[in-house]
Amino acid sequence: MTENTISNAVAVRDTGPEAMVRQHRDDLTLVLPTHVKGETWMRLATGALRRDENLRRVATRNPGSFMNALLECARLGHEPGTEAFYLIPYGNEVQGIEGYRGIVERIYRAGAVKAVKAEVVYSGDHFEYNPDMARPVHRPDYFGDRGQIIGAYAYGEFQDGSTSKVVVINRAYIDKVKKESKGSSSASSPWVKWEEGMVLKTVARRLEPWVPTAVEWRNEAPVPGVAHVIDPALPAAAAITPPAPAVEDSDEDPIDAEFVDDEPSGWPAAAQPGSGARS
Template sequence: MTNNTVTNALAVRDTGPAAQIEAYRDEYAALVPSHINADQWVRMAVGAIRGNKDLTNAARTDIGVFLRELKTAARLGLEPGTEQFYLTPRKSKAHRGQKIIKGIVGYQGIIELIYRAGAVSSVIVESVRANDTFRYVIGRDERPVHEIDWFGGDRGDLVGVYAYATMKDGATSKVVVLNHAQVMAIRAKSDSKHSEYSPWNTNPEAMWLKSAVRQLMKWVPTSAEYMREQLRAQAEVAAEQPSTSELPPMPAVDLADDEGPIDAEFVDEEG
């Protein structure tokens, strides 16, 4: 290998997406929540892009977009390149049909945000298949009864999904149940439903689970709500019973949604 070849290889490596993540290590470290190990988060981000040709090429199309998507993951404290926060190539009209990187909060990411609020002890989200036994009557049953024959062979096609949370006081949240038609209606609102890279096509069961847990977010405290209460408690220590208007505004998590926002503070891309 000639010296020029080595130099060119180093130049490509040093300006690639992985190198750019490393270059902004301090900025990402400042964004991640305090309970997240910043070095580990950066390593995970680098690992997600390095060695994946499709992601690397899409990131190179617009490195700024890619780094901003990672910024969203860092602010939320979610792991990029996992089911917490997908990184997917997406065709962009603004880039003449070339693919760029789009970040999508996955169902595990939403569950993480719910847990982080500190109000729930467990989150249950499960898919139901044709050969399962599922019983739930609103007003009669506190929680669904879902029986699976784990050793009976094929469970059949996906027919539904449900989600609920057990609060720390032992109470059960609202139970969310979605059937096949409801999940397909959510999928239909996704702009990327026909993309080969969309989680709806690469990991459909995960998107069914996400559809349910997103609806659950309406009924359980979110991380932002928990943070607001902490600010309220701190303000009450500093002054007697301050009005709500005295509290500092909460930063919004801005993630445009195909189907419209579920919650003003947690909105995402894929339904």
């Protein structure tokens, strides 16, 4: 390698997106909730750039979009480039997208919900629900041919054992959200390759207005070594049950908005819904 090449490499390193992240360290860590360690968060942010060359190229061309994505990630209290919050290069910009894990984690952080149930319903499943029922009756055959996805449901179980509003979405709603998603018909779209994961995210979004959410843990800290969100490798019927935090009234207003999904088609290999990959 010539001296000129080495000089150019050093210049790129010192002015590239990693340098920009380090330069704005105080701005980024200032908005982090207290349960997130700033040093760990910063390492994950720069590590995401090293793992994904396409992300690095787009972040170099459009650093503003990359910083906006990181700021949103920090505000929500998620780790960047993980299944809680994806950093996705799409066209000439970096998009920050909260994943299914991230949505469920924010529900737990508020402290009012001790378990979240979210499941996809297939045409071969037995499913029964009406507004007079506390919870749906759902009997899937995990080892048989379950047919096509026809809907999904989600609800939260509060600390006192009561149930939140049960949110049910049908195939028409799923198709509407999918249609409004960028590149949803592309062969590389997560809607094509990991439809079940995208449906779970959609129904989790619909649950948000009916349960408290927070960016900060309401109890002192989550129990170390205990998973707070469902592993996508497990059956969709598995309830997501963290250790019960102390009951505390939440001053968070639920998100009162209709969900419109806006997923790009260029998901990196390590950040695909349902892949089970971890950063």
